[in-house]
């Protein structure tokens with residue numbers, strides 16, 4: 422699909438060779454259409470060896486149990502996005518510990534999914550009744566008889582059997598970096 426008009430100023434776009442790659446660029450301003458990307462975030466909240474799951478009330482994946490999650494917003498830190506999604510979808514307060522998994526989907530809309538291990542803080546699971554119609558903490562055994570999405574099964578294995586804390590949120594980086602979220606190996 423060709424991008425005909427600049428999403429920044431509305432002027433016509435042209436095809437330009439940039440570092441050997443043909444890209445659509447604005448004839449009026451500096452805007453370049455680099456591609457179509459999206460970033461998803463997911464939460465792995467573990468409590469007493471049980472993982473927080475929600476049941477999707479809407480397509481795609483209606484009826485499937487998944488971990489809570491969503492897509493990032495333009496200027497919202499991803500740590501806040503995932504905490505908000507967990508609270509909105511499942512009624513549970515949780516805070517980010519670190520990043521424990523990444524999925525790369527290089528396709529028409531290139532999606533990168535970041536999975537966070539999160540610390541349970543408070544709240545009984547309660548579905549939002551819109552995006553999800555059920556929520557709860559479940560053991561691996563209980564999940565055997567549930568319709569759990571394949572990707573979620575992969576994440577649950579990491580949450581329950583992972584041998585590392587992954588990339589931890591760096592609250593006091595050796596080089597201050599205001600406005601940026603930093604994650605690093607311990």
Ligand SMILES: [Zn+2]
Pocket residue numbers: 427428429430431432447448449450451452
């Ligand atoms: Zn423009």
